[in-house]
Amino acid sequence: MWKAKMAAPCVFCGAAASYRFFLGGRVSLARKQGVWKAAAAELQTGTGFQVREKLRHTTGVTTKKNVAALRHEAYTVDFIKKQIEEFNIGKRHLANMMGEDPETFTQEDIDRAIAYLFPSGLFEKQARPIMKHPEQIFPKQRAIQWGEDGRPFHFLFYTGKQSYYSLMHVTYGKLLEAEKHQNQLQAKDLIGSRWLIKEELEEMLVEKLSDQDYAQFIRLLERLLTLHCGAKEEFVQRFRRSITVQSKKQLIEALQYDEQGTAFSTSEGKRKSAKAEAVVYEHGSGKISINGIDYLLYFPVTQDREQLMFPFHFLDRLGKHDATCTVSGGGRSSQAGAIRLALARALCSFITEEEVEWMRQAGLLTADPRVRERKKPGQEGARRKFTWKKR
Amino acid sequence: MTHRFRTLRSLFPISRSGTPRAAFLGSSWPAKMAAPVGKAARGWSVLALGLRSVVPRLPGLTQVRWSRYGPEYRDPQIDKEYYRKPLAELTEEEKYEQELRKIQLIKAAPAAKTSSVFEDPVISKFTNMMMKGGNKVLARSLMTQTLEAVKRKQFEKYHAASAQEQATIERNPYTIFHQALKNCEPVIGLVPILRGGHFYQVPVPLPDRRRRFLAMKWMITECREKKHRRMLMPEKLSHELLEAFHNQGPVVKKKQDMHKMAEANRALAHYRWW
Numbered sequence: 001m002w003k004a005k006m007a008a009p010c011v012f013c014g015a016a017a018s019y020r021f022f023l024g025g026r027v028s029l030a031r032k033q034g035v036w037k038a039a040a041a042e043l044q045t046g047t048g049f050q051v052r053e054k055l056r057h058t059t060g061v062t063t064k065k066n067v068a069a070l071r072h073e074a075y076t077v078d079f080i081k082k083q084i085e086e087f088n089i090g091k092r093h094l095a096n097m098m099g100e101d102p103e104t105f106t107q108e109d110i111d112r113a114i115a116y117l118f119p120s121g122l123f124e125k126q127a128r129p130i131m132k133h134p135e136q137i138f139p140k141q142r143a144i145q146w147g148e149d150g151r152p153f154h155f156l157f158y159t160g161k162q163s164y165y166s167l168m169h170v171t172y173g174k175l176l177e178a179e180k181h182q183n184q185l186q187a188k189d190l191i192g193s194r195w196l197i198k199e200e201l202e203e204m205l206v207e208k209l210s211d212q213d214y215a216q217f218i219r220l221l222e223r224l225l226t227l228h229c230g231a232k233e234e235f236v237q238r239f240r241r242s243i244t245v246q247s248k249k250q251l252i253e254a255l256q257y258d259e260q261g262t263a264f265s266t267s268e269g270k271r272k273s274a275k276a277e278a279v280v281y282e283h284g285s286g287k288i289s290i291n292g293i294d295y296l297l298y299f300p301v302t303q304d305r306e307q308l309m310f311p312f313h314f315l316d317r318l319g320k321h322d323a324t325c326t327v328s329g330g331g332r333s334s335q336a337g338a339i340r341l342a343l344a345r346a347l348c349s350f351i352t353e354e355e356v357e358w359m360r361q362a363g364l365l366t367a368d369p370r371v372r373e374r375k376k377p378g379q380e381g382a383r384r385k386f387t388w389k390k391r
Numbered sequence: 392m393t394h395r396f397r398t399l400r401s402l403f404p405i406s407r408s409g410t411p412r413a414a415f416l417g418s419s420w421p422a423k424m425a426a427p428v429g430k431a432a433r434g435w436s437v438l439a440l441g442l443r444s445v446v447p448r449l450p451g452l453t454q455v456r457w458s459r460y461g462p463e464y465r466d467p468q469i470d471k472e473y474y475r476k477p478l479a480e481l482t483e484e485e486k487y488e489q490e491l492r493k494i495q496l497i498k499a500a501p502a503a504k505t506s507s508v509f510e511d512p513v514i515s516k517f518t519n520m521m522m523k524g525g526n527k528v529l530a531r532s533l534m535t536q537t538l539e540a541v542k543r544k545q546f547e548k549y550h551a552a553s554a555q556e557q558a559t560i561e562r563n564p565y566t567i568f569h570q571a572l573k574n575c576e577p578v579i580g581l582v583p584i585l586r587g588g589h590f591y592q593v594p595v596p597l598p599d600r601r602r603r604f605l606a607m608k609w610m611i612t613e614c615r616e617k618k619h620r621r622m623l624m625p626e627k628l629s630h631e632l633l634e635a636f637h638n639q640g641p642v643v644k645k646k647q648d649m650h651k652m653a654e655a656n657r658a659l660a661h662y663r664w665w
Contacts, residue, residue, distance in 0.1 A: 184487055191490050243494060301528055303503065310505045314471055333502055341499075358474040361492055363467025363500030369459040 075138050083134035090131065107132070182228070189231040193240040195221065200241070250356055250365060252348045265349035269341030271368050274330025278342035282350060284322025286312070290339065291326055304336035311344040311364055315355060321347070341367060465495045471506045503527070513569060517607050521624075533624050538564040540629035561636070571635035575606035575642045579653045584662050593662045594653035609642050610635070617641065 091110060095102040098113050110131055120128040130137075145162075146152045156162040156169075196204070198214040221239060224230045255263045263282040268275065288295040288308060299305050312318045323343060327335045344364040348356050359365050373382035380386050468474075478486075503515060514534060522530035541564040549560045561567055580601070581592040597605070610631060618627040634640030 184484070188487060188490070191494065303527065303531065306505045306507060307502060309507070310500070314506045337502055357493065361467065361474070361497055362469050362506070363497050366467075366497060366499040368499035371459070 075141060077143065080134055080138060083138070087131075087134055094131070183226070186225055186231045190225075190240070193242045196239050196241050201239075250348065250360065252356070253346065255349050263350075265346045267342050267345035267348075269338045269343075269345060269367070271337035271341065272330050272334040272371055274327060274334040274338040276325055276327040276335065276338035276342045278323055278325045278339060278346050280343060280346040280350070281322040281324075284320065286319035286321065288323045288325065299332070299336060301332060304332060307336040307340045308343070310340055311347055311359070314359065314362060314364065315347065315351060317347075317350075321350075337368060340364070460498050461496075463496055464498045465492070467497050467500050468492070469500055469504055469506050511565065513572065513603075514565075516603075517568075517572075517611075520607050520611055533628075536625035537628045537632070538568070540625050541567055541632055544629060544633060567636050568632060571632045572603070572606045572610070574635050574638050575610060575646055576602040577605055577646045577649045578602070579650060580605070581649070581652060581656065582663075584659075586662055591659050591662060592652070592656055593659045594656050595663055606642075606646075609645055613642050613645075 091105055092102040094110060094113050095105040097117075098109075100109060114129055114131050118129045122128055145154065145157055152158070154162045154166070156165045159165045195218055198209060198211065201214060201217070202209050221236060224233070224236060230236060253265045253267050255265055257263055264279055266277065266279045268277050270276070290298045295305060295308055299308070309318070312321065323346075325339050325342065327339055329335075330338065341364070344359055348359070348365070351359075356365075375381055378386075476485075503519075504510065518527070518530045518534045521533060542562065545560060545562045545564075545567070549557055549562060552560060561570075577597065579594050580597045582595045583590040584593045610628070614624060614627045614631055618624075631640055631642060635642050
């Protein structure tokens with residue numbers, strides 16, 4: 001075995017190391033393998049000098065036949081599997097031999113059986129015969145980390161310590177999630193309130209503040225909030241002011257009644273420069289007439305008719321109401337948007353408060369403030385600039 | 392939303408490239424100039440609810456890149472089923488979000504979106520990308536004609552096929568559309584990075600929305616440019632969609648070319664710093 005090691009594919013990095021192996025300086029620093037082998041043979045048989053240092057293996061030119069002997073035995077997956085099968089079969093045989101039930105034969109039973117069948121008087125416990133599962137006998141090995149094309153399977157392979165870095169990655173992810181969760185829990189207490197504004201703080205302290213001072217203070221309070229129980233502190237609550245919890249500023253029109261007794265409700269809507277007024281009747285079959293014309297003829301484009309249908313469809317009241325609208329100004333799309341807003345507002349009288357809130361969150365009750373942006377001097381349009389010329 | 396300032400005195404405004412929308416908050420796309428500022432502002436106001444981001448309005452400076460809605464307005468949630476869910480089914484996060492929304496101001500729903508079951512966000516996006524000069528009516532009609540053409544072709548194939556093959560032929564134009572676009576999405580893209588005076592094409596993983604955008608863009612460009620003079624857009628587009636659905640055709644080839652280029656340039660991957 002020593003001979004095999006000496007015939008190893010070693011190229012020495014420096015002459016400093018050589019003195020340990022060239023005992024008595026007899027053999028020169030020839031780096032050919034033939035010389036090495038001869039030296040090894042001499043050392044083995046000739047001197048009897050004990051070399052205590054283990055030979056350091058460094059990379060170098062190798063011949064095929066030495067590499068296989070050198071590398072410590074790699075157990076293939078098939079080999080391990082075969083060993084496991086043999087172990088299981090052997091376990092059953094052993095159970096049969098001992099007269100026990102093979103299905104419920106545990107590792108302790110195996111140990112007792114082996115101690116009984118092969119009594120050993122050796123003092124060294126590890127030298128006695130054992131029969132354990134191959135997983136406990138053969139050391140755990142890493143499978144080949146790359147596929148046939150040479151590409152590694154794990155994305156962190158080139159870090160050198162893929163399992164460690166992936167573990168760190170997962171742990172950090174969990175940390176971030178936990179922090180986020182905690183932030184959310186904190187934020188729950190803060191939902192209905194806001195920080196006091198600079199003017200309010202100035203009033204409280206009776207001192208003039210700059211914007212940066214105020215911003216710094218708010219940042220510090222936010223940092224305090226990130227701590228556990230930071231939000232409930234009385235100190236922090238002093239600087240919070242409540243805001244209107246629900247945007248319930250929606251004016252709900254009162255219902256009016258016509259001659260037959262059917263309830264109806266009127267409201268207005270605007271979009272760009274189009275103004276619309278809608279009257280929605282409680283009972284009907286889904287007919288909508290605009291400026292006296294049926295909606296199918298007034299809006300030949302599908303998109304506009306979809307806009308008219310939107311509030312009704314959202315509340316599941318598609319064929320249940322009749323509507324009469326008047327609209328003026330704007331273009332095709334803005335008229336449709338104005339009517340949509342008017343219809344949504346009119347429908348508020350017929351539905352519950354919760355549904356009104358749903359409509360608001362769906363954006364049906366907000367008047368669209370977008371208008372055409374003016375053209376600016378020095379530019380071709382509102383945003384488009386003139387073609388840039390280098391000279 | 393970032394606020395950029397500009398003096399009225401300057402005759403030539405500073406030209407900016409790239410989209411202003413602060414949609415880069417969570418993305419891995421190269422950080423454009425104003426993105427970090429926007430990120431800080433958003434991260435703040437998550438907790439400081441209702442507080443307007445303090446932007447000093449100095450006299451003599453007008454803001455560009457602004458919106459008629461203030462920064463505190465949130466996007467509307469149009470899905471009907473979201474509101475109909477009973478309280479027991481909601482997770483902690485959803486409950487929290489619902490509570491939050493009650494205080495927030497909500498923008499108006501856009502004119503192209505409804506709660507209709509027939510509406511598809513992918514189709515809407517594709518229609519908008521096909522639109523030229525704001526002619527949404529034309530774009531939408533082209534889209535419907537395309538889907539009709541796809542359906543007709545598939546039905547012809549269906550009626551001409553034997554019983555076993557009939558089970559494999561997909562006739563729903565929407566599934567074909569979605570699958571075709573998914574087949575055209577590249578996984579990895581190339582980004583020119585300046586290093587030592589030269590631009591190198593570095594392979595970079597693409598975010599989801601960039602992938603979808605590229606798939607749609609390639610499809611539209613392909614149909615506009617590489618067609619016979621007299622062929623109409625719906626015809627050409629339906630043909631390309633069917634080919635992409637079967638993983639053939641020029642758009643899928645373009646995606647594969649992109650992948651090959653990325654594979655060839657993989658040595659430059661370490662030039663990426665994000």
